[in-house]
Amino acid sequence: MRIAIAGAGIGGLLTALSLEAAGFDDIGVYERSAEIRGLGVGINLLPHAVRELTELGIVDDIAAHAVRPTSLAYFNAFGQSIWSEPRGTAAGYRWPQLSVHRGRLQLVLRDLVRERLGEVIRTDHRLVDVRSGADAAGRALARFATGRGAQEVAADVVIGADGIHSALRAQHYPAEGAPPSNGLTLWRGVARAAPFLDGRTMIMAGDGELKFVAYPLGPVEADGRMPINFIAERREAGGASRAAEWNRAVPVEPIAERFADWRFDWLDVPALIRSADEILEYPMVDRDALPRWTFGNATLLGDAAHAMYPNGSNGASQAVLDARTLAHRLATAATPEEGLAAYEAERRPATTALHAQTRGTGPERVMLLAAERAPQGFAHIHEVIAPEELEDIAAGYKRAAGFHPESLNARSSLTVRG
Incomplete structure (x- = not known):
């Protein structure tokens, strides 16, 4: 079976590795950029994704460049604690959470x-369109634009892992337009600074208007x-209103000034921002959930299928699950068409439910509730939000995202045996 993957981002590369592990050996990966430069900032791989990386036998390669956070803590805009929970193996998972530079x-x-x-x-290959069943053998023909002109690739399966601006998605949803923004702007960076709290905690602070997230990406240095x-x-x-871009650098000082008053006992936010060599800006955008991913012998994967807000730190992890599920279903189905149908039947409803949660701010809803109920702060969070309500919000998101500890630990493997 010949399989063509459009996109050499996290989702596309993991799909290639997953397919190879499932027994496929005729795979091509086509990347629009002239080279893979490894751009971006930090991302999180949650335990349900780390399980798949472990079963692929590549987790040690990734963990060598990653940090294992042991807790996640939410605060209001005054630095007061709202909610804290253990993460990774400290929370009862069999697998850790990994924070790593994208x-x-x-x-x-x-x-x-x-x-x-x-x-x-193959770099310098930008997907233009896919015609399913177009060649004499009934395979799809994927057309790419390259620096040497157009090129057609015949494949039994074409996977559109070409990101939020996916050409395959646009081909079947031409009226969709640009990714919609929710009015928020994000500024991302990596700073070198003294550890905060215990040096192993991921923090989120703020409300619906102003928010700050931080977590370590490496060990304490000399x-x-x-x-x-x-x-x-x-x-x-x-x-x-600006179009979605991921690597637009902006001056550091204006961003630090927006958080000038955020000097907590445990973290000086403006000082941390000023420690960054570079800050990247982009609007918070996503894509609407789709009624269909698969068209003939072509399907969508990762952000091309379900780009969502970063609330819950789950985008990369969902791409990992897509890749592993698709490889498993293709390897265990009688035909490629059956495999693609099984993949979509499993992953599209799950990501649609998660997409709705991220638009509702996901587990970060606890910060919105604290701001609404106690805009000037509080003496203790349980005077504002009952502990049961906090626990329900956290557990509900884990169930929707597929990484509630009990269900994840008990779930059957996606590794293809024999």
């Missing part, structure tokens, strides 16, 4: 694809500092 992860996956599959990545990934978020007057 660019480093992409380069590790690129190297693993080359090691396991050979030179199957000078007492460590790399810390952060995300600053603000609702802009008139909304965020």
Whole structure:
């Protein structure tokens, strides 16, 4: 079976590795960029994704560049504690959570694809469209634009892992337009600074108008500092109208000034922002949930299928689940068409439910409730939100995202046996 993957991001590369592990050996990966440069900032791989990386036998390669956070804590805009919970193995999972630089992860996956599959990545190949069943053997014809002109690739299955601006998605949903923004602007960066709290905690602070997220990306170094990934978020007057880009650098000082009063006992937010060498800006956008992913022998995967807000830190993890599920279903179905149908039947409803939760702010809803009920702060959070309500919000999101500890630990493996 010949399989063509459009996109060499996290989802596309993991799909190639998953397919190879499931027994497929005729795979091509087509990337629009002239080279894979490993851009971006920090991301989180949650336990349900780390389970799949473990079963693929690549988790050690990734963990060598990652940190294992042991807790997640929510605070209001005054730095007062709302909710804290253990993460990874400390929360009863059999697998940890990993915080890693997105660019480093992409380069590790690129190297693993080359090691396991050979030179199957073709750069400077931008997907234009796919015609299912178009060649004499009934295979799909994927058309790519390259620096040397148009090129057609015949494949039994074409996978559109080409991101939020997916050409395959646009081909079947031409009226969709640009990704819609919710009016929030994000600024992301990596700083080198002294550890905060216990040095192993991921924090989220703020409300629906102004929010700050930070977590370590590496160990404490000889000078007492460590790399810390952060995300600053603000609702802009008139909304965020700029088109979605992921690597637009902006000056540091104006972002630090937006958080000038956020000096907590446990973290000086403006000082942390000023420690960044570079800050990248983009609007918070997603895509509407789709009624269909698969068209003939072509399907969507990752952000091309279900780009969602980063509330809950789940985007990359869902791409991992897509990749592993698709490989398993293709390997265990009688025909490619049956495999694609089984993949969509499992993953599309699950991501649609999760998409709705992220638009409702996901587990970060606890910060909105605290701001609504106690806009000037509180003496103790349980005077504002009952502990049962906090626990229900956290557990509900885990169930929707597929990483509630009990269900994840008990779920059957997606590894293809024999």
